[in-house]
Amino acid sequence: MQITLFTNILILLVIWGAQLKLRSFLLKKIKLILTTAILAPAITLLGYSYILYGIWLNSPPPIRYFLPPHSPISYYFFTIGRRFWISYFIALLIALIFLLLMQSIKKERRGLIFEKEEPYLICAALVLVGHPFWIIYLLFSILIYLIFSFAAKGKRISLYYLWMPIAILILALSPLLNNIEALSQVKLYL
Numbered sequence: 418m419q420i421t422l423f424t425n426i427l428i429l430l431v432i433w434g435a436q437l438k439l440r441s442f443l444l445k446k447i448k449l450i451l452t453t454a455i456l457a458p459a460i461t462l463l464g465y466s467y468i469l470y471g472i473w474l475n476s477p478p479p480i481r482y483f484l485p486p487h488s489p490i491s492y493y494f495f496t497i498g499r500r501f502w503i504s505y506f507i508a509l510l511i512a513l514i515f516l517l518l519m520q521s522i523k524k525e526r527r528g529l530i531f532e533k534e535e536p537y538l539i540c541a542a543l544v545l546v547g548h549p550f551w552i553i554y555l556l557f558s559i560l561i562y563l564i565f566s567f568a569a570k571g572k573r574i575s576l577y578y579l580w581m582p583i584a585i586l587i588l589a590l591s592p593l594l595n596n597i598e599a600l601s602q603v604k605l606y607l
Contacts, residue, residue, distance in 0.1 A: 421461045425545040426588050428457055432541060433581035447534040454541035455512075458505055466497045504548040504604070511551050512543035532577050542584035549603045553594060554587045 432450060435443040443450065470493065473483050484493060519527070519536035527536075546554045558576060561583065565574045576583075587594070594600060 420464075421458055421547075422588060422591065424457055424461055425547070426585055428454055429542065429545055429581050429585045429588070432538065433585070436538070436578060436581060444534055447537045451537045451541050454544050455509065458544065458547070462501045462505055465501050469493075469497060469500075507548040508544050508546070508551055511548070512540040515543060516540040529573070532575065535575075535577055535580070538577075538580050542580050546584050546587050549600045550587050550591055550594060552600070552603070554584060557587065558583055 432443075432454070435450070470484070473480055473493070475481075482488060483496075484490070516536055516539070519531060519539065522530065542554065543551045558580070561579060562574070562576055565576075
């Protein structure tokens, strides 16, 4: 799973760089960037699924018996679904719910809260940090927002330039965060 971690961090770094240096490009291509953020982990997971199939197929018995004709193909799909895909789909679902909620805010009000492309950036970050780290991501983002709000004394603040660095930090710390007991309780894979 290290490939997924490094790929996701790389995508977040590219998005953050675009935020800092290529904002006009980011504005024009934000939906393409979000699509890339959604598809990149899925492509990596397809690779893992293919590799697992090959390992099982070329292994000596009894592992070879996990595949047809000895076992139903549903066993393989259940295994890859539980091992690889469930956490991706949970993160994707949460990200899309947040995107829909942010898009449901009236346009004039949304402009006061978010920059135009900010909901897409948050959605991309949520997908890329994955499950269950999106929980830590949101909690940490809220904490930072509250600290900045307190320091700003009523002035409008934006986390526009912090969404990506927070996501990168969470992913970089994910090996340590895996040891948190509360997070291990919400994991749905082996």
